[in-house]
Amino acid sequence: MTRGATRFSHKAISFLVCLVFAVMLSLPAMDTIFHIAPQVHLMETEPAPLPDFGLSRLFKIFNSLQRGYLEKTFGFRKLLVRWENSLDIFGLHASTLYHPVLVGRDDWLFLSQENSDLNVLDDYRGLHLFTPAQLRKWVEIYVERRDWLTKRGIKYLIVLAPNKHTIYSEYIPARYNRINGQDRMDQLVGALEKAGVDVLDLRKTLLETKKNALAYYRTDNHWTTFGAFAGYVQIMARPGELLPILKNSAIGEHDIDISPGLPGGLAYMLALGDRFPENKVTFIPKIPRKAHAVSADYSHPMYFQPPVVMETGDPALPKAVVFRDSFAHELIPFLSEHFSRVLYLWPYPTALRNVRLFDREVIEKEKPQVVIDEFVERYFTGFPPE
Numbered sequence: 001m002t003r004g005a006t007r008f009s010h011k012a013i014s015f016l017v018c019l020v021f022a023v024m025l026s027l028p029a030m031d032t033i034f035h036i037a038p039q040v041h042l043m044e045t046e047p048a049p050l051p052d053f054g055l056s057r058l059f060k061i062f063n064s065l066q067r068g069y070l071e072k073t074f075g076f077r078k079l080l081v082r083w084e085n086s087l088d089i090f091g092l093h094a095s096t097l098y099h100p101v102l103v104g105r106d107d108w109l110f111l112s113q114e115n116s117d118l119n120v121l122d123d124y125r126g127l128h129l130f131t132p133a134q135l136r137k138w139v140e141i142y143v144e145r146r147d148w149l150t151k152r153g154i155k156y157l158i159v160l161a162p163n164k165h166t167i168y169s170e171y172i173p174a175r176y177n178r179i180n181g182q183d184r185m186d187q188l189v190g191a192l193e194k195a196g197v198d199v200l201d202l203r204k205t206l207l208e209t210k211k212n213a214l215a216y217y218r219t220d221n222h223w224t225t226f227g228a229f230a231g232y233v234q235i236m237a238r239p240g241e242l243l244p245i246l247k248n249s250a251i252g253e254h255d256i257d258i259s260p261g262l263p264g265g266l267a268y269m270l271a272l273g274d275r276f277p278e279n280k281v282t283f284i285p286k287i288p289r290k291a292h293a294v295s296a297d298y299s300h301p302m303y304f305q306p307p308v309v310m311e312t313g314d315p316a317l318p319k320a321v322v323f324r325d326s327f328a329h330e331l332i333p334f335l336s337e338h339f340s341r342v343l344y345l346w347p348y349p350t351a352l353r354n355v356r357l358f359d360r361e362v363i364e365k366e367k368p369q370v371v372i373d374e375f376v377e378r379y380f381t382g383f384p385p386e
Helices: 003-034 055-066 069-073 077-091 120-125 132-150 184-194 203-209 225-237 265-269 332-338 360-366
Strands: 101-103 109-111 113-115 155-161 199-201 254-260 279-285 292-294 303-311 319-323 341-347 370-376
Touching: 109 120, 109 265, 113 120, 132 155, 132 184, 155 184, 155 225, 184 199, 203 225, 225 279, 225 332, 303 332, 319 360, 332 341, 341 360
Parallel strands: 155 199, 155 370, 319 341, 319 370
Antiparallel strands: 101 109, 254 279, 292 303, 303 341
C-alpha cells in the first residue's frame, strides 16, 4: 500500500471514529425529540417535572436539576441500565451489597442498598446494633403511644413483617454472613416486650410457612399471599386477647390461583423483568367479601400514599386504624372483613429528621377500638432521629 493510500485509510478510520462518537453523543438528544429508544421497563422513582421556564422559577429549576432530573431523563438511559445490569449479572457475575438489588443463589433477588442511609444487607448481617440510648429512645416512643391509646380505651398492637433476607437467608451469598448473635430486630422486640408493649413478631410464623409454601416472591421484596395469609391468621389470633369479638375469626376458605406474569419489583429495578419470570399467587374467596372501599377525606404531607377506608356495614364489629407500609397491601382484603370500618394510613418511614407519623388527630376523629402499627423489619429497626 502506498504512503498516500495509508494516509487516506488513517483519515477514513479517524473520520468514522469521530462520526460514531458524534452519533453516540447526539443519541440522547435525538431520543428526547423523536423518542427512538426501545421501550424498557425500569422500576424507579420518577423525577419531578421541571417547572415552566421563567426568571422567577430559576431557583426551582436549578433545584430540580440538582436532584437528578437530567440523570434520570436523558435518552436511552433505561436501555443502558438494562445493558449494564445484564453485563454485571450474566457476564461478570458481579452483584454486591452496594447495588440496589443483590442477586443471590438460584436467581433469588434481595433488596440491598435501598437508599444512601439504608443498606438492608448491612442490617441483616448485624453490623450496626442499637446503643443503649437509642434503644431507650424507641421504647419511650412506643410506650408513650400505648399509654396515650390506653387512656382513650384503645388497644395497641405492633405487627412486624420480616425482611425477606431473614426468612430466605439460605439464598444470600455466603460472603454476607451474619456476624452477631442478634440484630436490631431482636434488640427492639425484646426491649418492647419487657416494657409491656404488645408486639407481634412474625419471623417464626413465616419460617414455618415456607416449609409448605412460598412465603416470599423470588423476584420481589414482598411476601406472597401465602405469607400474608399466615401473618393475618396470627394478627387475628392476637387481638382475641384485646377484643374478644375478634377471637378465632380468621377466614380460610379460598381457591388458590397460581398464574404467570408477576411484575417482580426487584427484577424490574434491574430493568430485567423478562429475564426473571415468576408466577403470581392469588387467593380467591369462596364466599364474597363484605368489605368495600369508601372515600377518605384525610390528607397529610407525611402520607406516602392516599388513605384507604374499608367498611363491611356491620355495626356489631369494631373499628380500627392501621398504620401500614407496602406489606399491608396483601393483608387488607383479609383484615378488613373483621371491622365495621378500618382506616389504613401509609406514612413515610422514619428518616434522619423525623419518626414515622403516628397521626393522633385522625385516631381521635375515628375513635377506633384498636390501632395496629404494621412495619416491615427494615423500617421498624431504623435508628431514631437525633
